[in-house]
Amino acid sequence: MPTPTSKPSPKSPEKSHEKAREQTPGKARGKARATSRKPLLYGAGVIAVAALLGYVSYRATAPEPRSAGSSVAADVTADPQDGVYPELAKLARRDSGDKLALGQADAPVVLIEYADFKCGYCAKFARDTEPALVKKYVDEGVLRIEWRNFPIFGAESEAVARASWAAGQQGRFWEFHRAAYAEGVKEKGFGKDRLKALARRAGVADLDRFARDTDGPAAAAAVGEDQEQGYSIGATSTPSFLINGRPIAGAQPIETFTDAIERAAAAAGPSGTKGSAK
Numbered sequence: 001m002p003t004p005t006s007k008p009s010p011k012s013p014e015k016s017h018e019k020a021r022e023q024t025p026g027k028a029r030g031k032a033r034a035t036s037r038k039p040l041l042y043g044a045g046v047i048a049v050a051a052l053l054g055y056v057s058y059r060a061t062a063p064e065p066r067s068a069g070s071s072v073a074a075d076v077t078a079d080p081q082d083g084v085y086p087e088l089a090k091l092a093r094r095d096s097g098d099k100l101a102l103g104q105a106d107a108p109v110v111l112i113e114y115a116d117f118k119c120g121y122c123a124k125f126a127r128d129t130e131p132a133l134v135k136k137y138v139d140e141g142v143l144r145i146e147w148r149n150f151p152i153f154g155a156e157s158e159a160v161a162r163a164s165w166a167a168g169q170q171g172r173f174w175e176f177h178r179a180a181y182a183e184g185v186k187e188k189g190f191g192k193d194r195l196k197a198l199a200r201r202a203g204v205a206d207l208d209r210f211a212r213d214t215d216g217p218a219a220a221a222a223v224g225e226d227q228e229q230g231y232s233i234g235a236t237s238t239p240s241f242l243i244n245g246r247p248i249a250g251a252q253p254i255e256t257f258t259d260a261i262e263r264a265a266a267a268a269g270p271s272g273t274k275g276s277a278k
Contacts, residue, residue, distance in 0.1 A: 016250030089245030
C-alpha cells in the first residue's frame with residue numbers, strides 16, 4: 001500500500017477525515033497516543049509491525065480532483081489481495097445478534113467503520129455514500145457493515161456514542177444513526193435533551209430505558225471496546241474503514257468503496273460476486 005509522498009496543508013479543502021485536536025481534552029489525547037501503540041493480540045500471534053505502520057500511513061486525505069477517464073482515487077491496486085491484512089480482516093465480528101451491524105453475518109465482504117457522530121466527514125459518508133452501498137451490496141447479500149463507535153472529540157462524542165448503542169438495544173441503531181447524521185444536527189450539540197429528541201425521532205419506543213441504558217455501564221463498556229480496537233490498530237482520525245482487512249481512510253469518493261468491495265468480493269470466490277457490478 002503506497003505511502004503518501006507529500007503532506008497536505010492543514011488548511012487544505014481536500015482533507016476527507018477529521019482528527020481529534022483541540023476538541024479532545026489533553027488527558028484523552030494522551031490516552032489515545034498511549035493506547036494506539038499497543039499491538040492487537042490474536043492468540044499466540046501478533047499483528048506484524050509492518051501491517052500496523054501500513055495502516056497508520058495509508059493515504060488519509062481526499063484525492064486531487066479527477067479528470068474524465070482518470071482512475072479511481074483509492075489505495076486499491078490491480079491485485080485484489082494487495083494491501084489486505086488478514087489479521088485486520090479478523091476484526092469482523094460476524095455476530096448475527098450485533099445490533100450495530102447491517103447485512104448478513106455470512107456476507108463475503110465486511111466493511112468496518114470507525115466513526116464519531118460529531119465528525120462532519122463521517123456525516124458526509126453516511127448521507128452521500130453509505131445508502132448507495134446498502135442498496136447495491138448489502139441488500140444483495142454481498143456486503144455487511146459493522147459499526148464501531150470511535151468517539152475522539154470529547155464528552156459529547158462519548159455521550160452520543162453511548163446513546164447510539166442504547167438505541168441499538170431497542171433495535172433502532174440505524175434509525176438513530178440516520179437522525180444523528182442528518183444535515184445540521186451536530187451543530188446543535190448532543191446534550192441529554194438533544195439525545196432524547198434524536199431517540200424519539202429514531203422511533204425508540206421506551207425513552208426511559210433509553211436514558212438508563214445510555215448512562216449505564218454496559219454502554220460505556222461497549223463504546224470503550226470499540227474505541228480501544230480503533231486505537232489499537234493505529235486509527236487516529238474519522239472516518240476510518242476496513243474492507244475485508246483493507247484499510248481506507250476518509251470520506252473518499254464512492255468509487256473508492258465500490259472498487260474495494262468488488263475486489264474483496266472477487267477474492268472471496270463465486271459466492272462473493274452475486275450482487276456486484278449491478
